[in-house]
Amino acid sequence: MGQKIVAVTGNEAVANALRQVNPDVSAAYPITPATDIMQRFTSFVSNGLVKTEMILVESEHSAMSACIGASAAGGRVMTATASQGLALMWELLFIASGSRLPIVMALVNRALSAPLNIHGDHSDGMGARDCGWIQLWSENAQEAYDNTIQAFRIAEHMDIRLPVMTCMDGFIISHSIERIEYLDDYAVKNFVGEYKQLNPLLDIEHPVSYGPLILPDYYMEFRRAHAEVMSKVPGVVLDVAKDFEKISGRKYGLFETYRLDDAEVGLVILNSAAGTSKDVIDEFRNRGIKAGLLKPRLYRPFPYEEVGEALKHLKAVCVLDRADAFGASYGPLFMDIASSIYHYKNKPILINKIYGLGGRDYLPEHAELVLNELAEIAKTGKVKTFKEYIGVRE
Amino acid sequence: MKLKGWKELTPGAVITEAGSALKFKTGSWRAFRPKWIPENCIQCMFCWIYCPDMAIKVKDGKRAEFDYDYCKGCGICALECPGKKGNKAIVMEEEGK
Numbered sequence A: 001m002g003q004k005i006v007a008v009t010g011n012e013a014v015a016n017a018l019r020q021v022n023p024d025v026s027a028a029y030p031i032t033p034a035t036d037i038m039q040r041f042t043s044f045v046s047n048g049l050v051k052t053e054m055i056l057v058e059s060e061h062s063a064m065s066a067c068i069g070a071s072a073a074g075g076r077v078m079t080a081t082a083s084q085g086l087a088l089m090w091e092l093l094f095i096a097s098g099s100r101l102p103i104v105m106a107l108v109n110r111a112l113s114a115p116l117n118i119h120g121d122h123s124d125g126m127g128a129r130d131c132g133w134i135q136l137w138s139e140n141a142q143e144a145y146d147n148t149i150q151a152f153r154i155a156e157h158m159d160i161r162l163p164v165m166t167c168m169d170g171f172i173i174s175h176s177i178e179r180i181e182y183l184d185d186y187a188v189k190n191f192v193g194e195y196k197q198l199n200p201l202l203d204i205e206h207p208v209s210y211g212p213l214i215l216p217d218y219y220m221e222f223r224r225a226h227a228e229v230m231s232k233v234p235g236v237v238l239d240v241a242k243d244f245e246k247i248s249g250r251k252y253g254l255f256e257t258y259r260l261d262d263a264e265v266g267l268v269i270l271n272s273a274a275g276t277s278k279d280v281i282d283e284f285r286n287r288g289i290k291a292g293l294l295k296p297r298l299y300r301p302f303p304y305e306e307v308g309e310a311l312k313h314l315k316a317v318c319v320l321d322r323a324d325a326f327g328a329s330y331g332p333l334f335m336d337i338a339s340s341i342y343h344y345k346n347k348p349i350l351i352n353k354i355y356g357l358g359g360r361d362y363l364p365e366h367a368e369l370v371l372n373e374l375a376e377i378a379k380t381g382k383v384k385t386f387k388e389y390i391g392v393r394e
Numbered sequence B: 001m002k003l004k005g006w007k008e009l010t011p012g013a014v015i016t017e018a019g020s021a022l023k024f025k026t027g028s029w030r031a032f033r034p035k036w037i038p039e040n041c042i043q044c045m046f047c048w049i050y051c052p053d054m055a056i057k058v059k060d061g062k063r064a065e066f067d068y069d070y071c072k073g074c075g076i077c078a079l080e081c082p083g084k085k086g087n088k089a090i091v092m093e094e095e096g097k
Ligand code: SF4
Pocket: B034, B050, B051, B052, B053, B055, B056, B066, B070, B071, B072, B073, B074, B075, B076, B077, B078
């Protein structure tokens, strides 16, 4: 297998994965905390370590536009962004997915302005969760690296052809040094394989048009077809994960469960905070409290059935959201979890906590507080508050 | 024409057939109708170049009648037409009048 153990930041790991994939085209615009990925990648371009055509543009709107053009032309394309950058790409995100272009984008999750904040928070990714892209979320640098490599295979699968966003927490993961294992260059090259084109604009023998006007007589059929493709994604994600395990020894699913099978109380949490929570769950287990955790990986399309099956036996579950949904009653992850258990007759009591906005630390004592509350709910069946903010000053 | 179901569509609404705009007759959009006045026409072909659709027909290298199946009445040809000595060779008239 020939893996190399290194100490690198999340950004460095993702940049290295992109070097190993060696895409045809990239267009990007710098934004904290994702800048570092493209800064490293552009130096790979300058030093001749990749053959990528690097387009430096004047905004993220242009970055995604150029990616769309390059992808429609028939190239393997990637980019990276965060926060306001993703927000500026908004209309293009739908054009990329609606045109079924397999672009891979690293999203380094960051809070949205105003007030201006550059730190880790999921508001950016959550805002783009329903734009027809696939989203893979990553707990640490290793997962970010592994997800980046797998993203190309998923996006470019002939049954799928959809763009993929790979998410990791800004600063907490993007700028922290961790021990990770790199696959060797040859293994990655082999794994992603040659890029297969579908209706490339540059095939002048077979002229095609992208982006036609689709009126009410056909628009809905295209949306229905998109939903159908989304439904095929989980199967492809699992197949790709199986192949990835063969070259890496690392196992991936649609989501990760931690001590959940016999659990009575559980946490559902995305990305880096899952790591902190697992430690606290071990402590609770030592004290005889049956606690467990579910960490979504494939967040879009959301595997409702599988998640529901994994959670239905619990007595009480807290969904922790690192993004708020103003005006909705609950955080975005909560709403998905609630939908996934909704139709079961016997289901856990569900509560929601909003934590860690704008990079506010999520500490072990926060997980302890929540697990204690869940143990109490499991015992009494009584809930004090269904939605609450934790780690915030009154 | 029988409309296709969602399973029969090309991914991403990509059109894989060249010249398919022929099938899309936009003439029904028209509120104003261009009228050609041949005696003022100097055969400059500006209208043919500027027309965003294919509504200006050419026959034996000469300006011919409008193709109203494709003319959406945008008025660009009338604006660009130099005409003869200040007399336009294309004028726009309200449809149905
Ligand atoms: S009105 Fe517009 S569409 Fe019609 S012939 Fe003139 S330029 Fe073409």
